[in-house]
Amino acid sequence: MRHTKVKDLLSSTTTLHEVNVKGWVRTFRNNQFIALNDGSTINNIQCVVDFENIPEETLKRITTGAAVSVTGTLAESKGAGQKYEIQVSQLEILGDSDPEKFPMQPKKHSLEFLRENAHLRVRTNTFGAIMRVRSVLSFAVHSYFQQKGFVYVNTPIITGADAEGAGEMFQVTSLPIENLPKNEEGNIDYKKDFFGKHTNLTVSGQLEGETFAMALGQIYTFGPTFRAENSNTSRHLAEFWMIEPEVAFNDLDANMDLAEDFIQYVIKYAMDKCPDDLKFLESRLLEEEKSKPQAERSEMSLLEKLNFVLENNFKRVSYTEAIDILRDSTPNKKKKFQYIINEWGADLQSEHERYLVEKHFKCPVILFDYPAKIKAFYMRLNEDGKTVRAMDILFPGIGEIVGGSQREERFDVLVEKMKVLGIDEEELWWYLDTRRFGSAVHSGFGLGFERLVLFVTGMTNIRDVIPFPRTPGNAEF
Template sequence: MKHTKVKDLLKSTTTLQEVNAKGWVRTFRNNQFIALNDGSTLNNIQCVVDFENTPDEILKRITTGAAVSVTGELVESKGAGQTYEIQVKKIEILGDSDPDKFPMQPKKHSLEFLRENAHLRVRTNAFGAIMRVRSVLAFAVHSYFQKKGFVYVNTPVITGADAEGAGEMFQVTSLPMDKLPKNEEGAIDYKKDFFGKHTNLTVSGQLEAETYAMALGQVYTFGPTFRAENSNTSRHLAEFWMIEPEVAFNDLNDNMDLAEDFIQYVIKYTMDKCGDDLKFLEGRLLEEEKSKPQAERSELALLDKLNFVLENNFKRVSYTEAIDILRNSTPNKKKKFNYIINEWGADLQSEHERFLVEKHFKCPVILFDYPANIKAFYMRLNEDGKTVRAMDILFPGIGEIVGGSQREERYDVLVEKMKVLGIDEEELSWYLDTRRFGSAVHSGFGLGFERLVLFVTGMTNIRDVIPFPRTPGNAEF
């Protein structure tokens, strides 16, 4: 008999039918009641074993973590909190589990313990919910762009240049580490390396996506990126996924419209598809909040925070206006900010971004027109000569979630900026070609996917929203 997913069994409209379910034992009580979960839903289905007619050798093997197949009649449940259960007629042990050694016991585990067991933590309710939400969010990303007529472009994971200066990069090489070839100057001879030059893992697919936008009109990338920064914060990973659309003929205002519409779409889509998981995660977060000091507690419950983004238009504020607001704010005057805002040109920190969103405007905020010297070389220079057409989207509880800009389409201006920053023109000649041949106004943004999952699930550590986190000193699994 073909097995039916637990999710579908719990939604069934027909009882007194024979069904087969397969999954993993969450608990086994009184030698009779199995809580079975197959990963299709947060909820378990209760399977009632006829223990009097089931061999002892089988009963002893029904332990937490064991994989089993049950066949029986689907009936309305008499127990509280469940609609249906299976009256088991036949049970088969598909895979045994040692109850004394299985780490995921039916009790509360610390997140640190679960990170150390990342290959098994998905069997817990919390991580099952997180990963289902992550999956739906990823699908929503593709759904949005495909509906809008974007072309999905796979940009290189291996790159020959640190084009953006976005952070330390992981080097890719096939050279023998114990006997590196040297050139006449005594430096490593990368001409003898696999690609014939120094190469790294990419920090962004943006520049390559720009070249495709200038032919296909509107494109997006969604793939892994890497940064070799020795950062152990709750907001950083060495390997993460980036969503990066690029659109020809879009200016900064178009770019802000696109980003706002995109974020609201994917959040709404996920809320519609993952109601049970999000309610569970909200409950988990509320329990966690109780142990925090009052001042550190979130002002919004998870679902309220998501609706906050859906129900409010994003406030658009220039960097200059934001600096004035922050400089004159009470926490700045009373020196409660860790980073005091004294003058125009300061690089805003998360505490400043959250103040603007949560305290001042009380809605998501898009900051634009940043100082040129704190932004990347490819952002379009404004007529004032000191600001660029950059934008950041700020969310409650997290601060910056999106960074983007109108790109500098003027060849001469771009080359001059590269010279000032010491960026090799020859290294990026292919990028400059998009400005030599049919240049046009174009814009794009980048959204770290894990940062989005973090926001939607209410988790506080980015290591908990990716299946196998890669961080300094940790490349397990």
């Protein structure tokens, strides 16, 4: 008999037929009731064992974490809080689990403990829910762009270009570390390296994506990116996934329209497809909030926060206007901000972004026209010579979630900006070619996928929304 998923059994419209289900034991109570989960849903199905028909040796092997195959009759449950149960006629142990050593016991574990057991944490309700939501969001990304006629482009993971100009990149080399070849100047001779030049793991697929947008019109990338930033915070990962669309002939306004429409689509998709998981994560978050001081508690539940994004148009505000608002705000005047806003040109922090969204405008906010000095070289310079056509989308509880811009399409202006910043033209000759041959207005944005999953699941540490987090000092699993 073919086995049926727990999710399908729980949504069945008929009973009193024989079924087979395979999964992992969550709990085994009173030598009779198995709570079985197979990962298809956050909900378990109760399997009622007739211990007179099951050998005692088999009963002893039904422990938390064991993999089992259960055959029996699907019946309406006599217990409260569950629709169906299986009256077991046959039970087979597929894989034993040592109850003394299995770390995922049916009790509350700290998130820190679960990170140390990342290979097993997905067997808990919390991480099962997170990873199902992550999967659905990933599909929604492709669904949105494919419906809109975008071309999916796989940009390189190994690159010689630093898109952000920050220099915090992981180097890729096949040179012998213990005996590096040197050139006549005494520097490392990268001409003898595998690629014949200095290469790194990518921080962004944007620059390569732009070249394809200049031929295919509208493209998107969705792949792994890397940053060697030695930061051990709840917001940073060394390896993460980025969603980056690039669209020819789109100006900044069209770019903001696209970003707003896209992010509302994927959030609604997750809410439609994962109601049980999100309901569980909302309850989990409410329990977590109870342990916090009143002043630190969120004013919105998880589902309220998601609906807040869906039901409100995003307010578009210039950086200059935002600085004026923040400078005159009560927390700034009373020095309650950790970073006090004194003058135009300050790089906004998460506390400032959240104030604008949660306290002042009370809706998602898109900030635009940032100072050129705090933004990347490829962003289009405005006529004032001080600001660029950049935009960031700010969300409640998280601050910036999307960053993008209209790209600098003017060859001479782009070259001048690169000179000022010391960016080698020869290294990016191919990027400059897109401005030499048929240049056009174009725009794009980047959305860190884990930042999106963090927002949708209500988790507070980015290490908890990726299967195996890579952080400073940690490359386990």
